[in-house]
Amino acid sequence: MSVLDKRTAGDLAKLLVFIVVTTLATGVLVITIGNLTFGASREYRAEFVDATGVVKGDDVRIAGVKVGTVKDIEIRDRTRALVTFSVAEGSAVRESTTASIRYRNLVGQRYISLAEGVGDTEPLDEGDTIPVGRTKPALDLTVLFNGFKPLFQALSPSDINQLSYEIVQVFQGEGGTLESLLGHTASVTSTLADRDEVISSLITNLNDVLDHLGDRDDQLSQLIVNFKTLVGGLKDDREAILSSLDQISLLSEQTADLVTGIKEPFVDDVKQLRRLATNIDDNKGELDRALQVLPIKLEKVGRTAIYGSWFNFYLCHFEGKVKLPAGIEVPLDDAFKTGGKRCDLG
Numbered sequence: 409m410s411v412l413d414k415r416t417a418g419d420l421a422k423l424l425v426f427i428v429v430t431t432l433a434t435g436v437l438v439i440t441i442g443n444l445t446f447g448a449s450r451e452y453r454a455e456f457v458d459a460t461g462v463v464k465g466d467d468v469r470i471a472g473v474k475v476g477t478v479k480d481i482e483i484r485d486r487t488r489a490l491v492t493f494s495v496a497e498g499s500a501v502r503e504s505t506t507a508s509i510r511y512r513n514l515v516g517q518r519y520i521s522l523a524e525g526v527g528d529t530e531p532l533d534e535g536d537t538i539p540v541g542r543t544k545p546a547l548d549l550t551v552l553f554n555g556f557k558p559l560f561q562a563l564s565p566s567d568i569n570q571l572s573y574e575i576v577q578v579f580q581g582e583g584g585t586l587e588s589l590l591g592h593t594a595s596v597t598s599t600l601a602d603r604d605e606v607i608s609s610l611i612t613n614l615n616d617v618l619d620h621l622g623d624r625d626d627q628l629s630q631l632i633v634n635f636k637t638l639v640g641g642l643k644d645d646r647e648a649i650l651s652s653l654d655q656i657s658l659l660s661e662q663t664a665d666l667v668t669g670i671k672e673p674f675v676d677d678v679k680q681l682r683r684l685a686t687n688i689d690d691n692k693g694e695l696d697r698a699l700q701v702l703p704i705k706l707e708k709v710g711r712t713a714i715y716g717s718w719f720n721f722y723l724c725h726f727e728g729k730v731k732l733p734a735g736i737e738v739p740l741d742d743a744f745k746t747g748g749k750r751c752d753l754g
Contacts, residue, residue, distance in 0.1 A: 449476060449494040453537040454507040454520065458545035459489035462509060467519040468493045475499040478520065488540060493520060503528035507538050509546040518546055 459481060468476035476495040484490045495501055504527035512519050525542060532538075621628065642649070688695060729737045 448497040450497060450501075450534040451479065451492060451494050452501055452532060452534070454491050454493065454543050455484065455537055455540040456489045456491060456507075456509065456543045456545055457487070457540060459491055459509060461516055461518045461546060462489075462491060462520070463518075466517070467512070468495060468522065469519055470499055470522045475522070490537070491520065495522070501532045503530050503532055504542075505532065505538060506542045506544070508544040511546060 462478060462481060464478055464480060466478040467474045468478065476493050476499070478491060478493045480492040482490050482492075499522075501522065502524065504525040506523050506525040508521045508523070509518050510521050511517070727739075729739050731737050
């Protein structure tokens with residue numbers, strides 16, 4: 409039993425030693441990789457015209473070594489960005505110190521780089537602000553890379569990454585030289601030379617397009633002249649156009665009021681129109697017959713009106729009886745004798 413206790417105690421001691429050593433090693437690794445500092449620090453501010461991409465927690469570096477952290481970012485006067493950051497107490501920040509925002513990597517992470525400038529070497533008091541005249545915003549990679557866009561389209565992804573990294577490094581002054589950049593550019597040129605057939609075909613197609621445009625230069629010139637005339641006319645009539653827009657807006661309002669007023673009667677008319685259409689559909693046979701007979705009727709009516717702008721009516725086949733007080737009925741056929749050739753025309 410005692411041997412088992414000794415073995416258990418030994419294993420427990422080994423486990424504790426392993427946990428302690430692993431914890432210390434992990435802590436040292438975290439501190440080394442994260443470049444963490446636990447000493448005293450001082451806070452300063454820097455005013456930038458553009459601090460896009462800078463966030464709380466970004467590094468503050470001197471000569472590439474992390475000496476502090478970004479604490480806060482706020483807007484000042486709607487045109488400036490005020491960045492508050494901390495610096496280790498052992499790092500000197502002077503009146504001539506300059507602050508620049510630089511790219512940490514191509515993903516877009518930034519850091520603030522502090523450098524010694526020309527001028528007063530007196531230490532900067534804690535809480536003071538580096539003025540905008542001694543700060544620089546980050547390089548606008550969007551504008552830079554847009555200029556290289558035609559070149560990038562002909563490169564592989566690995567070549568683009570390498571060339572982009574070199575461009576950023578050179579333009580930020582963080583290492584690399586124009587010689588190394590030109591070396592990579594030469595490599596890119598070799599890659600383009602391997603695709604000379606594609607480029608030649610592109611140039612040939614472009615020449616064809618330009619030839620077609622050249623053959624139609626008169627039409628193109630006329631189009632430009634007409635467009636210029638149109639724009640000039642719109643400019644001369646801008647007041648009338650603007651006033652007409654006001655009238656159109658007023659008309660729209662009045663039309664909306666009109667529609668609002670006739671909404672209910674209009675809905676009822678639509679319903680009645682639907683009933684009318686249903687009745688016409690149900691009696692389409694009779695309507696068809698009426699349309700077929702209508703030309704014959706119109707012909708007879710026209711024949712009746714051939715003597716002028718009036719109609720002549722004749723009474724034909726009149727029949728009737730008159731009942732006398734004595735109860736005797738007298739026929740009127742002989743009294744009102746009708747007929748004749750005109751009655752036989754029908």
